[in-house]
Amino acid sequence: MAKEEIIEKVKEVMNAPSCYEGLKKVCEVYLKALGTEEEKGAAAALKEELKADVNSLDNVIPFFESEEGAKLLGADTAKSLAAAAHAAKEKGVKYCICPACTAGGWLLDHEAEW
Incomplete structure (x- = not known):
């Protein structure tokens, strides 16, 4: 799986009208951390937030x-x-059929790959 695919799904979650502000911020932090030493921690935080928020x-x-x-x-x-x-x-x-949960569920299903 390409990193670009993960990034695209994170952007889908973040830009979905059904995404609440807290999850949107965690997505933004992850995207800003890409390629830095903070990326691993930001990815872990995003995964935990997705587990809490995706219905x-x-x-x-x-x-x-x-x-x-x-x-x-x-x-x-x-x-x-x-x-x-x-x-x-x-x-x-x-997963819930809203755009945020659909993309977030995909990320959760592929959690081990990113």
């Missing part, structure tokens, strides 16, 4: 189907996201 479908489906999800997202959006998440799970997808 599984098993975690988000109940939220999408909850009253809280309907309140925060709107009933129609929550229902649509729940249906899409169920469909993704049936296809074997394990």
